[in-house]
Amino acid sequence: MTEESLNIHTIARMQFDQALTYIPDITTWNGFAEWLIAPEKIVSVTLPVVMDSGAVRTFKGYRVLHNTARGPGKGGIRFHPSVDEDEVKALAAWMTWKCALAGIPFGGAKGGVACDPSTLSVDEKRRITRRLVAALGDNIGPHTDIPAPDLYTDSQTMAWVFDTYTMLHTGSNTRPVVTGKPLDIGGIVGRSTATARGVFFCTEHFLSLGGVPGLSGVKGARVAIQGYGNAGRHAATIFRDNGATVIAVSDTKGSVVAEQGVDLAVVSAHKDATGSVAGAKGTKTMSPTDVLELECDILIPAAIETQITSKNAAKVKARLVVEAANGPTTPAADVILADRGIPVLPDILANAGGVVVSYFEWVQNLQNEEWDEERVDDGLRRRMFRSTEAVIAQRVALQAGLAQSRARWAASHPDAPPLREPDYRIAATAVAVSRIKATAAERGVWP
């Protein structure tokens, strides 16, 4: 058996191609599919940065604008050793699908710097950020491409992005150039918890609509969470506050498990003091990936890509997987989980809360207004409910057309196995791609 690819650019392309097999009007539309998957613009920059030691180190930075058919690019900036052009291209494409599915007027983008944030001081991160923004120049802008936080970047990083861009663009309202800012420079209330709240709304609504037989809501559910950063830490609190028992959380150093429920205050204090959840009082510490294989109702991968793969998908014992991270489940793992009857609420649906509230921040900034918490939370809930319903309905429609899809597939791929039942990732991608097609047609972008 050939080893599965863990290159997320390859994975994003596989997911796209797979979704297209169920929606033939896209593949037959005069070259549209090839245009849609290709990034509109790839910027790669080289950043010389003075380190605290006085030595100068050179970092590679990237910004990819994937598609702007529905509006300006939107997507985070991450600091991580794995950042390269392929990774950023994949993440930018996922942002295009995510924004379309969430029904917000943005296309997809993403950026990052290849670095190990755990070895950098705050001053070094500030200098890297400023140099990145200066090097990107007008490749970002309030109406062209709007960054946000992602892996190992936060509101402080976004404040530096805003400040550097503003120094280079005086005399105009530059607040909408970046979202996820601190409150007093135009940030929006609830942005830091938005991704996790969106994950919660999506899960709760999916369960209330009968997505997992015998599990009608988050209340009483046993939840395991991989990753204890922005997405994972807030998700743990929100699920617990809504009646779930969080039986495990994890980070790069380990998983901590407590069958009766992890004391999140103790774990958070331990992480703040030591840098990791591992060894927190009242918990059993296991390896970082053990969290994925625990017996639970809801598993939330909220760390990084390609965590549930062909190697461990058969060991997942959750009744539902909800992707707070981008790309945590590989295509091979999707098939294994589907065969085992474990639904996966995909990243482009489940973790859209961050970009939805980023959109609210952008609107607030354009109007120089201040939204209140109720308006933000209400708007987020309505949008997450709506997109969850759209994905469920699309899956039903794809299932109804499955016999035709299978016949088409068999005719063009006589030696391939039959098309499998459409899952929620296929349905979510189909909703997004169809919406982009409709916009491109209306705008007359396409002949």
Ligand code: NAD
């Ligand atoms: P973060 O930097 O705040 O936290 C990342 C967490 O994951 C940390 O606890 C880290 O220790 C843990 N981690 C990293 N590698 C790990 C590994 N190999 N095993 C176990 N744990 C590991 O990042 P974040 O903003 O919470 O982002 C997490 C994921 O959610 C990413 O995939 C990101 O793209 C996605 N996401 C984030 C947002 C957002 O608004 N922050 C929005 C949408 C999607």
